[in-house]
Amino acid sequence: MIYLGPAGNCAKDTLSSLKKVKESGLGAQEIEFVYGITLSNQRAKEVGELNKKLKLRLSIHAPYYINLAAKEKAKLNRSKHWVITSAERGHYLGADKIVFHPGFFMGRDKDEVFGIIYDNLGDIKDSIKDRGFKIKLAPETTGKHSAFGSLDEILKLSKKLNISYCIDFAHLYARNNGKIDYKEILRKLKEKEVHCHFSGINYGEKGEKNHLNISSNKPNFRELARLLVKKRQNFVIICESPRQYLDCLDMKNIIEKL
Numbered sequence: 497m498i499y500l501g502p503a504g505n506c507a508k509d510t511l512s513s514l515k516k517v518k519e520s521g522l523g524a525q526e527i528e529f530v531y532g533i534t535l536s537n538q539r540a541k542e543v544g545e546l547n548k549k550l551k552l553r554l555s556i557h558a559p560y561y562i563n564l565a566a567k568e569k570a571k572l573n574r575s576k577h578w579v580i581t582s583a584e585r586g587h588y589l590g591a592d593k594i595v596f597h598p599g600f601f602m603g604r605d606k607d608e609v610f611g612i613i614y615d616n617l618g619d620i621k622d623s624i625k626d627r628g629f630k631i632k633l634a635p636e637t638t639g640k641h642s643a644f645g646s647l648d649e650i651l652k653l654s655k656k657l658n659i660s661y662c663i664d665f666a667h668l669y670a671r672n673n674g675k676i677d678y679k680e681i682l683r684k685l686k687e688k689e690v691h692c693h694f695s696g697i698n699y700g701e702k703g704e705k706n707h708l709n710i711s712s713n714k715p716n717f718r719e720l721a722r723l724l725v726k727k728r729q730n731f732v733i734i735c736e737s738p739r740q741y742l743d744c745l746d747m748k749n750i751i752e753k754l
């Protein structure tokens with residue numbers, strides 16, 4: 497089963513967006529806290545109540561400015577706080593996963609940064625468990641070479657901490673200079689329900705520049721969809737292109753014609 501949905505609201509607020517997503521025959525939405533955690537717990541509960549009827553796959557994207565490998569203690573503590581607060585809202589929303597970009601290398605050795613992120617994410621996992629928030633941590637594959645988040649780094653982190661992950665295909669394409677081997681990626685994904693991001697993407701020598709519409713075919717969605725429909729796993733695919741809602745409808749069309 498494939499659940500498609502937009503990254504962020506496609507109507508004036510979250511409640512009306514979820515209704516529109518449902519009416520359009522889509523199955524998911526990511527709630528965007530990328531520029532700040534804007535929803536209160538109370539509001540999150542209201543959205544969660546509505547979604548008990550709509551039964552969409554909901555996820556949260558935590559703020560972009562999180563860095564779980566920050567060198568300054570104060571920044572690190574704030575980053576942890578933002579992940580935990582996003583998890584709290586997600587818990588009240590009934591979201592399955594909280595997606596975030598783990599952190600930056602800032603000139604350090606890759607193994608060293610892995611260790612730092614591993615330790616900090618372990619603390620966050622404990623804290624989420626202690627508070628009883630039912631939501632899975634899903635670090636995302638990132639698009640810039642300066643950021644922690646290659647496919648292997650994310651899968652290793654997920655395995656060692658027994659947490660989930662988010663596969664952003666556009667980011668992997670940008671990291672790999674416009675090449676992507678979908679079969680090889682999918683072979684490594686063992687979760688029953690895999691959370692993904694998809695869009696077109698512009699890239700340069702530092703990696704990701706900006707997201708593009710699906711029609712850019714950078715990377716190609718049809719090729720991926722053809723492989724996904726044959727899988728027994730579920731896939732939640734959040735569209736992060738500039739025209740995310742309309743592209744979701746186009747992606748739905750592509751899948752239905754396969």
Ligand SMILES: [Zn+2]
Nearest residue numbers: 636664693736
């Ligand atoms: Zn993404």
